[in-house]
Amino acid sequence: MSLTTSSTHRVLYICCERIVAGSAAATHVHEICDGLTRRGYDVTLQAEHGEARSNLAGQLGRYARVILGSLTRLPRADIVYFRSHFAAFPIALAAWLLRKPTIQEINGVYAEAFVTHPRFARLKGVLSWMQRQQYRWASALIAVTPQLVEWGSKEAGHTRAYHVGNGANTERFRPEGPKTQRTLPYVLFFGGMTRWHGVEVMLDAVQSPVWPEGVDLLLAGPVVDPSLKARIMDAPPHVAWLDRVPQEELPALIRGAVAALVPTVDPSGITAHGITPLKLFEMMACGRPVIVSDFKGMADLVRQGPGGLVIPSGDPEALARAVGTLIADQAEADALGAAGARMIAADHSWDARAAETAQVIESVVKG
Structure with missing residues (x-):
C-alpha cells in the first residue's frame, strides 16, 4: 500500500494500560503509531512501559502519571487519540473543554475491563458512565469489530463510528521463513x-x-x-x-x-x-x-x-x-x-490498518 502524507498533524496517542513488550496491546499501539508516523503525522505516545502486574497503588500511580503527562502535552496537540479506558476521563474532559478533536478506539465492551481488572468491579456503574461520556464527547469512534461499531454508536448517541480491525505485521509474520523442528508433529x-x-x-x-x-x-x-x-x-x-x-x-x-x-x-x-x-x-x-x-x-x-x-x-x-x-x-x-x-x-496488514486510521483522522480534522 502506498503511503500518504498528512499536513503533519500532531497526534497525542494516550494509552492508560501498561505497555508490556510482546503483548497484543503493545503490538496494536506501536503498529498504529509507527504507521501514522510513516504517513507524516507527528505522533506522541503517552503511556508507560514495563511488566503487566502491579498492586492497586502502582496501578493508580500509573494512571496519575499518564494523566498529568497528557494534560501537559494536550495544548499543542491537533488531535487526541485514546485507546479507550475509564482512567482517561480527565484527559477527555480537558480535551472537550479545549475543543480538541478526539478519537476513541474501542477494543471491547465495558464488561471486559472488569474481567481484566476485577478490583474495580464494585465501581462498575460510575466507571462505565465515565467511559460512555468519553464516547459522547468523541469526534469519532474506531472499533475493532463491526458489532462494536454498532454498540459504540448506541453508547455514544451518534453514528461517527468506524470499523478498523486488528491486523498482522506481514513483514514478520509470513509463510516464508524458518520453521521450528520437533520430533513429533x-x-x-x-x-x-x-x-x-x-x-x-x-x-x-x-x-x-x-x-x-x-x-x-x-x-x-x-x-x-x-x-x-x-x-x-x-x-x-x-x-x-x-x-x-x-x-x-x-x-x-x-x-x-x-x-x-x-x-x-x-x-x-x-x-x-x-x-x-x-x-x-x-x-x-x-x-x-x-x-x-x-x-x-x-x-x-x-x-x-x-x-x-x-x-x-x-x-x-x-x-x-x-x-x-x-x-x-x-x-x-x-x-x-x-x-x-x-x-x-x-x-489485514497493520499498514492497511494504519491507512484506515489515517483516513478517520483526516475526516475528523477536516470537520
Missing part, C-alpha cells in the same frame, strides 16, 4: 494461560480418545491465572509448556505447526460483540490453518479465507477431531493455511 497455542483462552479445553482434548496419536500440544505463554498452574505442570504426555516465547521466535514456531489453536471460551459473556484476537491474524499470516471457536468475528474471518476449521466453544472432543482432520489430510491443511495467508496479506 504439533499444534500450537500462544498467549496468556487463562481459562477464557480455552487452556482447559486444550488439555482435555489431548486426553480425548479421538486426539490423533503422536501429536503434541505446545502451549507458549505465561500463566496468568494461577489456578491453572498445577494443571499445566501436571499435564499429560504430548503436552509441552514453553512459557513466554519472544515475539521474534513466534513466526518459526507457527510455521512449524500442523495447526494453530484459538479455542476461546466465554464464561463472562463478552463475545456477543465479536472478538478478533490479534494472535489469530498472526497465525493465519504465517500460512498455517487455524482451529477457532464459533464466535462472531474470529469465526467469520476463518470462514472467509477459508483459513481453517471452526468448532463449538468449550468442546474438547470437537477440538480433538479437528486436529485429527488436519493431520489426516496435510494437503488440505496446507491449502487452508495458504488461503488464510493470502487473505491476511491482501486485506
Whole structure:
C-alpha cells in the first residue's frame, strides 16, 4: 500500500494500560503509531512501559502519571487519540473543554475491563458512565469489530463510528521463513494461560480418545491465572509448556505447526460483540490453518479465507477431531493455511490498518 502524507498533524496517542513488550496491546499501539508516523503525522505516545502486574497503588500511580503527562502535552496537540479506558476521563474532559478533536478506539465492551481488572468491579456503574461520556464527547469512534461499531454508536448517541480491525505485521509474520523442528508433529497455542483462552479445553482434548496419536500440544505463554498452574505442570504426555516465547521466535514456531489453536471460551459473556484476537491474524499470516471457536468475528474471518476449521466453544472432543482432520489430510491443511495467508496479506496488514486510521483522522480534522 502506498503511503500518504498528512499536513503533519500532531497526534497525542494516550494509552492508560501498561505497555508490556510482546503483548497484543503493545503490538496494536506501536503498529498504529509507527504507521501514522510513516504517513507524516507527528505522533506522541503517552503511556508507560514495563511488566503487566502491579498492586492497586502502582496501578493508580500509573494512571496519575499518564494523566498529568497528557494534560501537559494536550495544548499543542491537533488531535487526541485514546485507546479507550475509564482512567482517561480527565484527559477527555480537558480535551472537550479545549475543543480538541478526539478519537476513541474501542477494543471491547465495558464488561471486559472488569474481567481484566476485577478490583474495580464494585465501581462498575460510575466507571462505565465515565467511559460512555468519553464516547459522547468523541469526534469519532474506531472499533475493532463491526458489532462494536454498532454498540459504540448506541453508547455514544451518534453514528461517527468506524470499523478498523486488528491486523498482522506481514513483514514478520509470513509463510516464508524458518520453521521450528520437533520430533513429533504439533499444534500450537500462544498467549496468556487463562481459562477464557480455552487452556482447559486444550488439555482435555489431548486426553480425548479421538486426539490423533503422536501429536503434541505446545502451549507458549505465561500463566496468568494461577489456578491453572498445577494443571499445566501436571499435564499429560504430548503436552509441552514453553512459557513466554519472544515475539521474534513466534513466526518459526507457527510455521512449524500442523495447526494453530484459538479455542476461546466465554464464561463472562463478552463475545456477543465479536472478538478478533490479534494472535489469530498472526497465525493465519504465517500460512498455517487455524482451529477457532464459533464466535462472531474470529469465526467469520476463518470462514472467509477459508483459513481453517471452526468448532463449538468449550468442546474438547470437537477440538480433538479437528486436529485429527488436519493431520489426516496435510494437503488440505496446507491449502487452508495458504488461503488464510493470502487473505491476511491482501486485506489485514497493520499498514492497511494504519491507512484506515489515517483516513478517520483526516475526516475528523477536516470537520
